[in-house]
Amino acid sequence: MNASLETTDIFRGAFFMCMGGDLEDIRFRQHNKQIASFMFTGQNLHKHDKAYLNGHALVNPVQFREALNHLRDILFKQLRQREDTRYDRTNSHRVHQNKH
Numbered sequence: 001m002n003a004s005l006e007t008t009d010i011f012r013g014a015f016f017m018c019m020g021g022d023l024e025d026i027r028f029r030q031h032n033k034q035i036a037s038f039m040f041t042g043q044n045l046h047k048h049d050k051a052y053l054n055g056h057a058l059v060n061p062v063q064f065r066e067a068l069n070h071l072r073d074i075l076f077k078q079l080r081q082r083e084d085t086r087y088d089r090t091n092s093h094r095v096h097q098n099k100h
Contacts (some may be wrong), residue, residue, distance in 0.1 A: 003045040006037055010071055012052060013038040017067035018059040019048040026078055036075055 004024070007013055017023065021042035029035050051057040 002041060002043060004039065004041045005045045005049055006039050008035055008037050010068065013040065013071050014064055014068035015052050015057060015059060016040045016045060016048065018063050021045055026075060
């Protein structure tokens with residue numbers, strides 16, 4: 001059965017990837033600091049999540065490291081894109097202000 005889960009824990013996300021989960025999206029929310037939320041879908045995610053939370057999860061450590069690095073790469077790429085977009089909007093707004 002396909003399930004979906006959301007987590008802000010990058011290590012938990014890497015575990016889901018090791019267990020066959022697919023990263024569907026990364027969402028950002030702003031509190032006092034920016035928080036990334038990883039959205040996963042896949043088979044048996046709730047079963048794997050329960051094993052993870054209970055401390056019964058086992059993974060190949062090399063696969064886990066690769067999944068963690070992959071998630072970090074995706075996260076930082078999206079953060080850079082968000083920052084570039086925000087920078088472009090700020091500069092565009094300043095250009096329009098200076099013309100008036």
